[in-house]
Amino acid sequence: MVHLYLGDGKGKTSAAIGLAVRAAGAGLKVVIVFFDKGTAPPDQPNQLYSERTVLRSIPNIDVFSFGFPRFFPGKPFRGGLSEEDASEAKRAYEFSARIIEGKSYSVVILDEILNMVRLGVLSEEQVSSLIELSRRPPDTELVLTGQIDSPSLIQKADLVTEMRKVKHYSDSGKPARRGIEY
Numbered sequence: 001m002v003h004l005y006l007g008d009g010k011g012k013t014s015a016a017i018g019l020a021v022r023a024a025g026a027g028l029k030v031v032i033v034f035f036d037k038g039t040a041p042p043d044q045p046n047q048l049y050s051e052r053t054v055l056r057s058i059p060n061i062d063v064f065s066f067g068f069p070r071f072f073p074g075k076p077f078r079g080g081l082s083e084e085d086a087s088e089a090k091r092a093y094e095f096s097a098r099i100i101e102g103k104s105y106s107v108v109i110l111d112e113i114l115n116m117v118r119l120g121v122l123s124e125e126q127v128s129s130l131i132e133l134s135r136r137p138p139d140t141e142l143v144l145t146g147q148i149d150s151p152s153l154i155q156k157a158d159l160v161t162e163m164r165k166v167k168h169y170s171d172s173g174k175p176a177r178r179g180i181e182y
Contacts, residue, residue: 001158002131003143006114009163010181012145013037016109017051019143024060028106031062031099035092035146036085036112038067049182062105066092081119089116093126100133100140107141108134114146114153124152131156 003019005012020030037049055063067088096110110130116122127144131153134142144153154160176182 001139001141002134002156003141003159003161004114004154004157005143005145005161005163006148007163007165008147009165010168011163013111015161015163016111016143016145017055020055020061020107020109021058023107023141024058027060029060029062029104030107030109031064031105032109032111033092033096033099033113034063034065034067034111035089035116036067038065038069038088050179064092064095066095081121086119086121089121093122093130097130097133100130100142103136103138103140105140107143109143110145112146113144114148114150116146117150117153118146118148124150127153128156 003016005015016032020032023030032055034049049065052063052065055061067085068082092110093113093116096108096113099105100108113122113127117124117127131142134140144157170176
């Protein structure tokens with residue numbers, strides 16, 4: 001099956017990680033590819049994305065990160081898309097295609113890949129090709145997250161969950177909190 005967790009609300013990555021933990025607990029092999037939440041700098045390896053510390057300790061879950069960090073504790077969120085970000089996203093796409101084609105994982109999670117389509121780094125056709133690859137026997141459960149409005153990709157998915165922001169404390173200037181947002 002193909003899952004889309006999309007929208008402007010908080011919880012897309014969290015939902016995907018919950019599915020990863022459940023699948024690993026059932027003995028399935030899982031890979032998570034982070035498209036736009038790069039690794040922390042070497043001098044702060046455990047400061048960003050706390051969930052990765054736990055994920056890497058769970059048997060049957062492999063984690064790969066591409067891109068560059070979007071924030072550092074106590075500093076503003078870095079918006080926009082640099083050439084380096086775009087290059088990393090393309091690298092993540094090629095890596096993901098090889099992973100899906102290799103059929104060594106039962107569950108493949110491509111976190112923030114839908115943002116790369118929204119930002120014009122990847123095309124809907126490229127993501128569609130990953131969906132088609134995932135459906136070749138043996139089938140791979142494919143989870144795609146991010147913010148996008150794509151009737152075409154929604155049509156191709158088997159499950160679509162939209163996280164819609166009603167209210168978020170970050171809009172009033174509250175900084176990201178360790179253990180909650182990262």
